[in-house]
Amino acid sequence: MVREATPADAVGGRVPRYVARPPDTAAAAELLATAHRLGLATVMRGNGTASDWGAPPSRVDLVLETTALRSVEHAAGDLVVQVGAGTPLADLQTRLAAAGQRLTLDPLVAGGTVGGAVATGLSGPRRLLHGPLRDLIIGMTTVRADGVTASSGGRVVKNVAGYDLGKLHTGALGTLGLTTSVTFRLHPLPEALRIVSAEAPDAETAQRWTHAVLGSGAVPAAVELDSHQAGPLTLSVLLEGAEGGIGARAQAVAELMDGAAVAEGPPARWSTLPGNPDDTLLKISTPLGQVARAAHLVHEAARQQNTTAAVSGSAGAGVLFAALPTAAGAAAVDAVARGLRTALDGGVTVARTAPALADAELDRWGDVPGLELMRAVKQRFDPDRLLAPGRFAGGI
CATH class of the missing domain: 3.30.465.10 (Uridine Diphospho-n-acetylenolpyruvylglucosamine Reductase; domain 3)
Structure with a gap:
């Protein structure tokens, strides 16, 4: 033993x-x-x-x-x-x-x-x-x-x-x-599920879609936001329920998202953390009205530190994760986290650090x-x- x-x-x-x-x-x-x-x-x-x-x-x-x-x-x-x-x-x-x-x-x-x-x-x-x-x-x-x-x-x-x-x-x-x-x-x-997803041209559109879906009678099981390497924001809405009514619910949500696509299964990276397993990971908790803006600010903060970020998480619950690559040093990680704490109403923690930064001087919390x-x-x-x-x- x-x-x-x-x-x-x-x-x-x-x-x-x-x-x-x-x-x-x-x-x-x-x-x-x-x-x-x-x-x-x-x-x-x-x-x-x-x-x-x-x-x-x-x-x-x-x-x-x-x-x-x-x-x-x-x-x-x-x-x-x-x-x-x-x-x-x-x-x-x-x-x-x-x-x-x-x-x-x-x-x-x-x-x-x-x-x-x-x-x-x-x-x-x-x-x-x-x-x-x-x-x-x-x-x-x-x-x-x-x-x-x-x-x-x-x-x-x-x-x-x-x-x-x-x-x-x-x-x-x-x-x-x-x-x-x-x-x-x-x-x-559940008997059936549908994923309604679309790429938003900007953070304002992604936030508008999120607000519309959450305020509708669709009762989504999840509303997820995904943004990699400062690319477009992808909003994915998960619907679950009886087979008989789920098609109509999905179509109603698709119309709220300007004609989004409907699929019967989740996308490839559904329910996974962004980035790679050895990346440094920030956890961001923010009000629902600021989620898309928070994703945009992560990319901007990373760019200012000459690095990149991948972002994903729950637009419906106000919890995002941002992955900074292993090459990003302690100073860059610290600067990104501190900048986001200043810019956002909510908490930003360094949830997981790259192995090389395990003992680095970081304001993790x-x-x-x-x-x-x-x-x-x-x-x-x-x-x-x-x-x-x-x-x-x-x-x-």
């Missing part, structure tokens, strides 16, 4: 001393209790697809792998599933699909696990209609830094008793505890509302700062 680490186990350039792979929650709790007594800094890892998100941890003594925490308990009649944190999302969706159901989460990073999705809090296109990942969680089991196990919620949608661990741990990058299992509410698979409250929560859950120390905002 415990082995010596190798350079291949490095997290943010830090090579740990040990790697452990507990088989269940009880073993994980015992392991963390021991690490706590020894003062070992611990970082959680599933398939490693999100290891470079956030800031590099200030130190890593132990990497705790969750890949053995695989289980699926599907209550199909209740539209609920309890799943182990190490379960690959793709495997979970395949099993649910056999019962005509799905976890309405579009994984933005291929190959990820349930625990990795919770740690990053990444939610894909369908968050517009069904809410972000944290809204799909109705229960969770976690282990604190000292080995104490806690659970909240349950296996039925109505059960909301207890401390809402799901809201706290989602997006916390493993700084508050180890998530060992999650209970989600599910949705039936900007001004973080509620930072003191976050620090208080960290103090409550991990007073000795042993879980992924320094990986989250404000050095948490």
Whole structure:
């Protein structure tokens, strides 16, 4: 269960001393209790697809792998599933699909696990209609830094008793505890889907289309914006529902978008992050009325730093991602992020850095509302700062 680490186990350039792979929650709790007594800094890892998100941890003594925490308990009649944190999302969706159901989460990073999705809090296109990942969680089991196990919620949608661990741990990058299992509410698979898409000649047109679609009765499941290398803005609207009425809905949306094309399947890069896996990635949260403008400003800010950007994300939820190429240095990344923070009403974070910039001096977070409250929560859950120390905002 415990082995010596190798350079291949490095997290943010830090090579740990040990790697452990507990088989269940009880073993994980015992392991963390021991690490706590020894003062070992611990970082959680599933398939490693999100290891470079956030800031590099200030130190890593132990990497705790969750890949053995695989289980699926599907209550199909209740539209609920309890799943182990190490379960690959793709495997979970395949099993649910056999019962005509799905976890309405579009994984933005291929190959990820349930625990990795919770740690990053990444939610894909369908968050517009069904809410972000944290809204799909109705229960969770976690282990604190000292080995104490806690659970909240349950296996039925109505059960909301207890401390809402799901809201706290989602997006916390493993700084508050180890998530060992999650209970989600599910949705039936739709009978049919259509994608309505068109290239907008400018940001104003893209914003007008977005406003028209969101204000219509079409009830889109997602409204996505895509813009690569300062090219045209492509707006794609996802519609889901009964086969009988979806054609008319799609045609109505196409008319709102000046005669857009209608397809029965998503485009090639649907539900993927922009750029390449090693690019630096900015996350931009902005009011809905500024989304298209934000995409334009990213390209302009990149051009001013003699680099380029690829942008995509949810025009309907106000969340975009911008990829800066690996060749963009720390100064350029910092300048782009700071410029966008000044120009936009919203948050801009450096969500993931290129490997060469792991230890660069970057203002990754900007001004973080509620930072003191976050620090208080960290103090409550991990007073000795042993879980992924320094990986989250404000050095948490």
